Amino acid sequence: MFTLQDITVRPHITIRETLQIIDKSSKQIALVVDEDNKLIGTLNDGDIRRGLLKGFTLSDTIENIYFRTPTVANINESKETIIKLATTKKILQIPLIDNDGILVGLKNLDELIDQQKKPNKVILMVGGLGTRLRPLTENTPKPMLQVGNKPILQTIVEKFSEYGYDNIIMCVNYKSQIIQDYFGDGSQFGVSIEYIMENKRMGTAGALSLLPELPTEPFFVMNGDLLTNVNFEHLCDYHLAHQSKATMCVREYDFQVPYGVVNIDNGKITSIVEKPLHKFFVSAGIYMLSPDIIQYIPKNQFYDMPTLFEQLIENKENVLSFPIHEYWLDIGRVNDYERANNEYDKAFDV
Incomplete structure (x- = not known):
């Protein structure tokens, strides 16, 4: 079962380790957080490939290649607002943060449109x-x-x-x-x-x-x-x-x-x-x-x-x-x- 921790990484992790995390997860993205669990960026396969083309190696950290200004949604925003944001920005996934910038979730556009049943009573x-x-x-x-x-x-x-x-x-x-x-x-x-x-x-x-x-x-x-x-x-x-x-x-x-x-x-x-x-x-x-x-x-x-x-x-x-x-x-x-x-x-x- 997927958990947010499965795709959460720190900036000091290597590109090789991050690739393994991305490949293992069905989400195909890594969420970069600081020591307080505040979202500071995202990283996907495309970001890594561009980094490698610039001369970075798999042993380098992701510090210089992760995307620092991702589109995010606040925890108080409605599903409709997030869907509109995702379609306007033409992106499939949007990290979810609270009012302090703490990472609390990841929203997928397909899942928002085709709402899945959940086990919580x-x-x-x-x-x-x-x-x-x-x-x-x-x-x-x-x-x-x-x-x-x-x-x-x-x-x-x-x-x-x-x-x-x-x-x-x-x-x-x-x-x-x-x-x-x-x-x-x-x-x-x-x-x-x-x-x-x-x-x-x-x-x-x-x-x-x-x-x-x-x-x-x-x-x-x-x-x-x-x-x-x-x-x-x-x-x-x-x-x-x-x-x-x-x-x-x-x-x-x-x-x-x-x-x-x-x-x-x-x-x-x-x-x-x-x-x-x-x-x-x-x-x-x-x-x-x-x-x-x-x-x-x-x-x-x-x-x-x-x-x-x-x-x-x-x-x-x-x-x-x-x-x-x-x-x-x-x-x-x-x-x-x-x-x-x-x-x-x-x-x-x-």
């Missing part, structure tokens, strides 16, 4: 009561509310399927039959859907203890009341590249104090800040988890995702954030629902 938490959305949820579970002429949950399923994630588990409770009757086994939507019944409130992580089989690959967990254009494939790449145990999508949230804030020290006014703006990162309700973290979740008990992350942090596990800048909306209140319907066509290019 998608677990959707869709059992909530939707109390804050009443009376809309009196007869309809929140994930089944119509936005853009389809249920919120259908948009979520379609977005995961778009990226090749078609193995879906829905954790259901409130008015679960409505969800099951609509989606069935998922075949109508091009996916496979299983259901886990929560006989009591389990929280945003507790239902994971009810999984009949332990996932063998990192898996997604997502709340069923979200609308987002986040690139799920990039989230997976990021999680794997950084060897994370648990990755939380986070969203920047800010609010402005409507007054002048007076800073005081021992009764003395030290400064006055007029209407300061405070910024925070908040959980976006989307997670990527490695299978072995399920051992932290108590069996058949209420357990929230923040509690899981706190436990992982306390145990010094590698826990990361994945900032998202794409469209994202938590449909928690009636005004959020109205906003979602107003924005849907534009956000999802309908």
Whole structure:
């Protein structure tokens, strides 16, 4: 199985060694990184041949022959943007980097156009009561509310399927039959859907203890009341590249104090800040988890995702954030629902 490390090299490696790596890999490219794993260039067979024509030997390092200004894509860019970039530049492969320039993936144009199925499970938490959305949820579970002429949950399923994630588990409770009757086994939507019944409130992580089989690959967990254009494939790449145990999508949230804030020290006014703006990162309700973290979740008990992350942090596990800048909306209140319907066509290019 291909891993990014198979084609990652440092500048001090020899041309001969790099050729062996390129020939061995089906990707036919080497990605050159520095000691911090930041992408600094690429190297393919053509680059090596041009180097040899200039007088370099197979025993020389690749320092003077690798391509230093490759076209790259950011981890926050959509699949459509990357396809457009690749076709415009007339290239078949584009390295993927995060906001710090760290290499996290390699995108192939053919694979992007003909999306391959992936083994990672998608677990959707869709059992909530939707109390804050009443009376809309009196007869309809929140994930089944119509936005853009389809249920919120259908948009979520379609977005995961778009990226090749078609193995879906829905954790259901409130008015679960409505969800099951609509989606069935998922075949109508091009996916496979299983259901886990929560006989009591389990929280945003507790239902994971009810999984009949332990996932063998990192898996997604997502709340069923979200609308987002986040690139799920990039989230997976990021999680794997950084060897994370648990990755939380986070969203920047800010609010402005409507007054002048007076800073005081021992009764003395030290400064006055007029209407300061405070910024925070908040959980976006989307997670990527490695299978072995399920051992932290108590069996058949209420357990929230923040509690899981706190436990992982306390145990010094590698826990990361994945900032998202794409469209994202938590449909928690009636005004959020109205906003979602107003924005849907534009956000999802309908």
